[in-house]
Amino acid sequence: MTKKINVVTLGCSKNVVDSEVLMHQLDRGGWKIVHNSNDPSARVVVINTCGFIGDAKEESVETILGFVDAKNRGMIDKVYVMGCLSQRYRNELEAEIPEVDGFFGVSDLPLIVAELNVKYNEAELNKRWLSTPRHYAYLKISEGCNWGCSFCAIPLIRGKHVSRPIESLVNEAKELAKQGVKELIVIAQDTTYYGFDLYGERRIAQLLNSLSQIDGIEWIRLHYAYPSGFPDDLIDVLKSNPKICKYIDIPLQHINTQVLKMMRRGISREQTIDFIEKIRKNIPEIAIRTTFLVGHPGETPEAFNELIDFVKDYRFDRVGVFAYSEEEGTYAAQNFTDSIPDEEKKLRVEKLMEVQQRVSFELNQLRVGHTYKVIIDAIEDHYAVCRTEFDSPEVDQEVLVKLNGKNVKPGEFHTVRIVEAQEYDLIGEFV
Incomplete structure (x- = not known):
C-alpha cells in the first residue's frame, strides 16, 4: 500500500509555504499527500503549528491534543509537530505531550524529512506541493x-x-x-x-x-x-x-x-x-x-x-x-x-x-455600477466566487457572480459589473 500522510497547516501564509515545501519532499519520497484532511487512511500526521499570539498557540495545542487522542484510540500511528510553537516551546511540549513522536523547529525540514524515511533534496527546495487552488x-x-x-x-x-x-x-x-x-x-x-x-x-x-x-x-x-x-x-x-x-x-x-x-x-x-x-x-x-x-x-x-x-x-x-x-x-x-x-x-x-x-x-x-477584471476562485451553488485585484484570497472580500448557465472555471479571468454591495462582499454579473 502507498504510505499516506496528512499535513495539517495552522497559522499564516508563511506556514503554508513551509508545509508545501515539506509536502513536495515527501511526495517525491513516495508518500501520498493529503492536506488539512480527516482521511482515516492517513495513518501519519504532521502538524505545522503557529506560535504568534495567544489564540493561535491555543489552537495549535488543541489540534495537537486532538490528534494525540486519535493516536491513543488507534486511529492513527504517528503524530509529528513542527513550526513556530514547536520551535519556541519544544521542551515544554515534550514534557506535557510525550505521546507526540517528534517535535521539529522552523529550520528542521531536513530532520523531519529524514524521520519520515525520505532523502532530503536541497536542489528541489524551490518546488512545492501546492495546497492552494492551482491558480x-x-x-x-x-x-x-x-x-x-x-x-x-x-x-x-x-x-x-x-x-x-x-x-x-x-x-x-x-x-x-x-x-x-x-x-x-x-x-x-x-x-x-x-x-x-x-x-x-x-x-x-x-x-x-x-x-x-x-x-x-x-x-x-x-x-x-x-x-x-x-x-x-x-x-x-x-x-x-x-x-x-x-x-x-x-x-x-x-x-x-x-x-x-x-x-x-x-x-x-x-x-x-x-x-x-x-x-x-x-x-x-x-x-x-x-x-x-x-x-x-x-x-x-x-x-x-x-x-x-x-x-x-x-x-x-x-x-x-x-x-x-x-x-x-x-x-x-x-x-x-x-x-x-x-x-x-x-x-x-x-x-x-x-x-x-x-x-x-x-x-x-461606490463600486456598484462599475466593471472590474476578476479571477474566479471557485464555483459554488450556481455562483462563481471571484476576486478583484483589490482583494487577496482568504483574508479579503469576494465578488459573487450568478452563473446563469455560463460555463466558467476557477483560475479564469473575466469582466464583471457590480450590481449590489454588502459590508464585506460584492454581487456582480458577467459582462
Whole structure:
C-alpha cells in the first residue's frame, strides 16, 4: 500500500509555504499527500503549528491534543509537530505531550524529512506541493525580521531577516507558473526590507519587476509591507507595472504616537499620515489593507479613541484588528505591565471593527455600477466566487457572480459589473 500522510497547516501564509515545501519532499519520497484532511487512511500526521499570539498557540495545542487522542484510540500511528510553537516551546511540549513522536523547529525540514524515511533534496527546495487552488500561490521571499516590535515574538522564533536571492525566487515563480499559477502573493515578515542583507539596499521593486516578466503570471500582489522606511521606487512599481495589483497590505498597528513609540514601530502619527497620503496621491485607485493592535500596554482610552477617529477619517479598504497578547521574551513582556483587562481589549476590537464595517459598506457602495477584471476562485451553488485585484484570497472580500448557465472555471479571468454591495462582499454579473 502507498504510505499516506496528512499535513495539517495552522497559522499564516508563511506556514503554508513551509508545509508545501515539506509536502513536495515527501511526495517525491513516495508518500501520498493529503492536506488539512480527516482521511482515516492517513495513518501519519504532521502538524505545522503557529506560535504568534495567544489564540493561535491555543489552537495549535488543541489540534495537537486532538490528534494525540486519535493516536491513543488507534486511529492513527504517528503524530509529528513542527513550526513556530514547536520551535519556541519544544521542551515544554515534550514534557506535557510525550505521546507526540517528534517535535521539529522552523529550520528542521531536513530532520523531519529524514524521520519520515525520505532523502532530503536541497536542489528541489524551490518546488512545492501546492495546497492552494492551482491558480494562485504564495511566494515567501525572506525569513525572519530585524525590527523588534515590542509585542512580536517572530524574531525570537525565526531569527533575523534573511532574504532569498532574486534568481532563486524567479526560478521558483517559474516553477509555479508551470503548475498553472497565475497570481503570485509575495509574502515575508517585512517584504519592503527585502534584499538589504544581500545587496546592501532594498530590492523589492527590482524583484517585483523581475517576477512580472514571467510568462503565465498575470497578477502579483504584495503583503506585509512595513511602513517605516518604505522605498520610493516601490511606489513607482505599484503605480506603473500593469501586472502588480493596485493593492498593498501595510500593518500600521496604531496611530497614536506614544503607543507607536511603546510598540517600537519607528514611526509617528504624522509620518504615518504623510506616508498614507503619499501613496494615495501617487496611486489614487490603490486598495490598502492594514491591521491594528489594540490593548497594548499604555493604550489609554484617549489613544484608542484617536485610533477610532483615524479609521473613520482615512477609510481603509480592508482592516484586521487584534487584541494584545503578552508573549514571553518580547520587549513589551519584559518592560511593561499587561494591565488592560481582556474584556476591555475585546470591547476595543469589537468597537473598531464596527467602525470599519460601516466604512467597508460605504466604500463597496461606490463600486456598484462599475466593471472590474476578476479571477474566479471557485464555483459554488450556481455562483462563481471571484476576486478583484483589490482583494487577496482568504483574508479579503469576494465578488459573487450568478452563473446563469455560463460555463466558467476557477483560475479564469473575466469582466464583471457590480450590481449590489454588502459590508464585506460584492454581487456582480458577467459582462
